[in-house]
Amino acid sequence: MxxxxxxxxxxxxxxxxxxxxxxxxxxxxxxxxxxxxxxxxxxTKEALIKAMVERLIEEFDELTTTQPGETYTERYLGATLAAVRSGRLRRWAVVTGASGNLFLLAPLREAMARWHREGLSEEPDPLGSQIVRLACEGLWDVASHDPELNSEDDLQALERRLKTLIVPAPS
CATH class of the missing domain: 1.10.10.60 (Homeodomain-like)
Known part of the structure; x- marks a missing residue:
């Protein structure tokens, strides 16, 4: 197996x-x-949970792989929306909830730090990009508890609005 x-x-x-x-x-x-x-x-059960957490991180990393012409924040937004649309969020919630052990969640904490720092200084508008990444976290959290909250039209509207924050701020 x-x-x-x-x-x-x-x-x-x-x-x-x-x-x-x-x-x-x-x-x-x-x-x-x-x-x-x-x-x-x-x-051990702990080894099993750690492997589940590591797999979730790998899957999200795959969703944020480099796409020509896209900033990391655009890829992060796309990855978040893909996770929301696919229903993978419930997996994240149950796996991290099952852990309850800070040692087992250490890889997730490290990944979150990396995801929120990745390429931020190279973004056209670092503050706008940080706001988008934090909004993604909020969307992720809410959708994991209420997956029916946002329709596809809602998600498309959120994506359009959040993308406006990624562009360079006017001088």
Whole structure:
């Protein structure tokens, strides 16, 4: 069984039953493998949660990969909206909620610091870019709790408005 399938099973379990249901036996059962098969890849519940957090970070990093002619903030905005539209936010909420352990969340804290500092000084309007990145965090947080709040039209309008903050400020 591939590691991603085990992580998928753990995330599904978290989404369906909450963090108290996240046990190695339950994940193995959900994945259709023996507990020993799961332990081969993830020796502890903490290792499993850490792997889920790291995978979420990698996925967001992939969404922010360099696109010619786009600033990092434009890519960050696009990545956030892609995550909102896809429903991946719930995965983030349940995985980080399941952790409850600052050590396990350390990679996420480091990624957040990197994401909010990345290329900021090279942006045409660093303050506008910072506002957009912070707005993305707010959108992400609210959408993870109320995914039906914004329609596609709402998201498109938010994207258009936030993009106006990324352009250089008038001199």
């Amino acid at each position: 591939r590691r991603d399938e085990l992580l998928d099973a753990a995330e599904d379990l978290l989404c369906d039953q909450g963090s108290t249901a996240l046990t190695l036996a339950a994940v193995a059962d959900r994945a259709g493998v023996s507990k020993g098969g799961l332990l081969y890849h993830y020796g």
